[in-house]
Amino acid sequence: MPGEARSIQPRSGCKLSLGLFFLGVLLGGCAPPSGGRARLVSLAHESQPARRLGSRSPNATGQERLAYRVQIDPQLTRVDVDVCPRGFRIERLNAPSPNAERLLEAGRVITPQGDYPCPDDGVDLPLSQPDECLHYSVRVPEESPDPTSVRRVGADLLASPDVWLWIPTPRPEHLLTTVRFSLPEGVFAAVPWPISKPVPVPVPDLALSLGSGLGSGLGSGSGSGSGSAEHGAGAEPGSGTGTGTGTGTGVSTDLDYVLPETAFAWKSAGGFGHAPLLRLSAPGGAQLRVAMLGEVEHPRELQEWLVQGARASSLLFGHFPLREALVIAVPVERSGPAFGMALRGGGPSVVILFDRHTTSAALSQDWTSTHEFLHLGVPRLAPEEAWLFEGLATYYSEVTRARAGIISPRQAYQHLLDGFERGRKNAGALTLREESAQMRERRSFYRVYWAGAALAFLTDVAARRAGGPTLDSALRSFAECCAASEQAFSAERVLAQLDASLGAPHFTTQAQRWLDRREFPELDGVLRRLGVAPGRRGAAIFGRTPEASIRDAIMARAPASNGSPTEPQSQPQQPE
DSSP, X not given: OOOOOOOOOOOTTOOOOGGGTTTTOXXXXXXXXXXXXXXOOXXXXXXXXXXXXXXXXXXXXXXXXXEEEEEEOTTSOEEEEEEEEESSOOOEEEOXXXXXXXXXXXXXXXXXXXXXXXXXXXXXXXXXOTTOOEEEEEEOOSBOSXXXXXXXXXXXXXXXXXXXXXXXXXXXXXXXXXXXXXXXXXXXXXXXXXXXXXXXXXXXXXXXXXXXXXXXXXXXXXXXXXXXXXXXXXXXXXXXXXXXXXXSSSXXXXXXXXXXXXXXXXXXXXXXXXXXXXXXXXXXXEEEEEEXXXXXXXXXXXXXXXXXXHHHHHHHHSSOSSSEEEEEEEEESOXXXXXXXXXXXXXXEEEEEEETTOOHHXXXXXXXXXXXXXXXXXXXXXXXXXXXXXXXXXXXXXXXXXXXXXXXXXXXXXXHHHHHXXXXXXXXXXXXHHHHHTHHHHTOHHHHHXXXXXXXXXXXXXXXXXXXXXXXXXXXXXXXXXXXXXXXBXXXXXXXXHHHHXXXXXXXXXXXXXXXXXXXXXXXXXXXXXTEEOOSTTOOEEOOOTTHHHHHHHHOOOXXXXXXXXXXXXXXXXXX
């Protein structure tokens, strides 16, 4: 567990444990357990998502807008936020995640009518008026039980919007929501939200609208702001994620970010650092926007490893599955492989925690970047369906790295055999469906990841035996259709679409056979027919069998051709 969090004075009626703060934050995909270290995530499911998200209301005019203005202090310890509606009133402000109210400065939300103290999971605002701004401040802790949400990284800060982006309700349907940062000089924001053109935002000077009681808000309104961002002032709406920095105590001239509704619904990534984001090229013209927090000992090696993971994952989909994604790289004092999490809230992002002393040799054998980027080819599923989204990513982490030449086919099969054995040893207490639903509470990562990988492997083999479309081609079609979707999918819907592409219910058959059983999926017969047996020194033994061609085809390297993901790419770009 992490060390002490930033101290916050308890308030009457709000005596909640800060250690519980992130226990309800929604989870995306995370890197699989490797070797002897279990990847532990101190998270649970959101218990009241509908209440937290609030309600939607019909548009009255179609011109309703919502603007956030966000300021952080030079020490990156306090976030001040103004929320300003246009064309509607905010009736309630909801905490963005369970127990986030614990971090609310002085336990209050400031309005022109006065302060609303000590919220529970939100604040009712019965006297609010249309077009009236609200103000609140959040004290950011040093770290949290969820290592991908909040963490002090030297002078920088990993700080998910799940900490500080409170949710107004009701919100009109199809509401355009924007966020503008006012940041200390030399500080950059890293968020996955698309950038809009800088446009006038109807945010009144709060020193005038709310009176002098704001003190610690956006300041007196005097002075002017200046800013820069990756895309520059001429960026088109929706042109991508980026960074912004501003100076002065007045309104910043930074670009506006367009806030997708998923930023309220799903776990998000975010941070503040003192280095601008890097752009790294991924296959198919995609862009990785990389924020490196803190001091990184080997930044070039880390960048090359991220590109390696992007190339390997692209071998499954034909190109990188999304046009762009945010990557937040966090150096930590930990040995062993990196830990990662793929997120969808507000846009696709990946948070990776890695050993600050890691070497190029260690990174080259670490599958975390490949695994996380594979997650981005599948839309968000509910956490309880981890057997599917983690199983696919775990299986193809080995397959695509073999196809990329990072490891040999024999090594890839041995890794699969080792993983299947770990999963088998952890099976027996509950069915796979039950284990998947309780994976984080029971820490049954090995069972869920590797049983899911076994089902993907069995489906892959069955489809190849049938001589029709492969699981590769089905996932490629699915990524083209749905990887960028802002809708949450069910496992049943994913399996139905994959099986439709396969021309037979190969995946559904395996799921129906094994999901409600305690046993680990049976693999011995399939492996025997493929001619795969455990070997020594990390490499499987291959035998001559009638289905050896299927075994070899699964791991076959993709031929290098003009524009292929296997071709060398240009070196990572320098900061803009």
